[in-house]
Amino acid sequence: MSPRDRLLDLLADQAVQGLDAADEAELELLLSAAPDVDAEELQRCAAALDCALAGPSAEPLPPTLRLAVERDLRRLMNAGTPPGRPGVLRLTAPRPVRRWLRPMLTASGWAAAVVIAVGAWWLIQAERGRRNDNQGPRAENRTEPKPKTAAQELASLRETPGTKTAAGTKPNAAEHVGEVVWNTERQEGFLRLTGVPVNDPSREQYQVWLFDEERGELPVDGGVFDVSGDGEVIIPIRARLTVRKPKIVAVTREKPGGVVVSKKEQIVLLARLDS
């Protein structure tokens, strides 16, 4: 199979069901050597097919969800963050290969880049072939590596330089209810909670807030979550906006879908990241 055919196959796989990390890396290499290829064309075809198959009828957006989305978008607008601001836009994982190759993709570097990309692609193919030979007939049915569990991702984040950990307590600071793990550079974090009561998602949900020293008093929404059983739960924090100097992480109990501004009437957890 030629690199061009392989590139098309990967783009088709990406459009239909996504790629694993190894295929993503291979796709990046091949795309870097094929500047004439529209990398989104097959995704547009899949999207057009999706529209065609779905037809014009659509289940309406639930009113509460619509309200939450509208508030999200208006808050982004009010925050003065222009759409498509560089540094915020990230549709896929970072592409180290492309950054690595970028300096070479000048007029004088094209030939070298193509040679390196094709060479690297052949190395990948050779390595895959060797693995397949070792696996024999099972190669066709190989399973992709399982994505990490939340606990594994939390453990990994703990090992990342710059990650802060803070104990989470109830507002009176008397009762320990878990911990917050946060990395500002990666904008990733987790709550590890114990003993937080089970909630009824149709009546209320827990909502995470990040107080950013640079943003003043209005905290950044960190997403909503539910607790469905006893014992320890690990919740990823999904900050809606970039948090640069986090001071406090809080969890409140709010109406389903969360709120834009919390009255802070039912605080479940407080954790000081700046202490």
Place this chain on the structure above:
Amino acid sequence: VPSSAEDVRVSESLLSRIAAGDPNAVSACLERYGGLVWSLTRRFLGQSADAEDAVQDIFVDLWRNAPRYDARLASEATFVTLLARRRLIDRRRRSQRRPEPGPLPEAIPAPPGAGTDRVDLRDEAAHAATALGALREDQRRVLQLAIYHGLTHEEIARATGMPLGTVKTHARRGLIRVRELLAVPTLPGKGQVQTGRPGGPP
């Protein structure tokens, strides 16, 4: 999905209004695409609690990417669907939370827009439906299961009894064939082969 020329004209101005920071465009965008995104999300994630969170992510993503929209390449509905599918595929791969796999092949319902003679679809979607109808039966079936029902290659192989390699080949060749068919300029101003990498993610 817009269904008239006027709808299309109005629709095609929405993302540019969002990109320009027009606050009134938010409501209009949710009115027009809320159902599309919600239906798509429910198909991908089922009844999971993740679905509402996903919808919020998709619209924030749409807001961030609005300036990238290029009406020469696709309709707004297709652009919205592209961003939503990308988010949903990514989310599903990371979480491994999936709705129950689809039923056995003889019981698989035809998607609502599966016919090839729909006149109530926007031009681009109708053109895609025609292209789908022009595929070989196996390719069409695999693409319907993969794109509309959201099954993985492995699930399609189990549901249809096809070898996994055959499923992958049908999905790839089928989609590439659709691309070729959509590139035939049967619609004025549409379906041109685009080259280069316009506005791709950084």
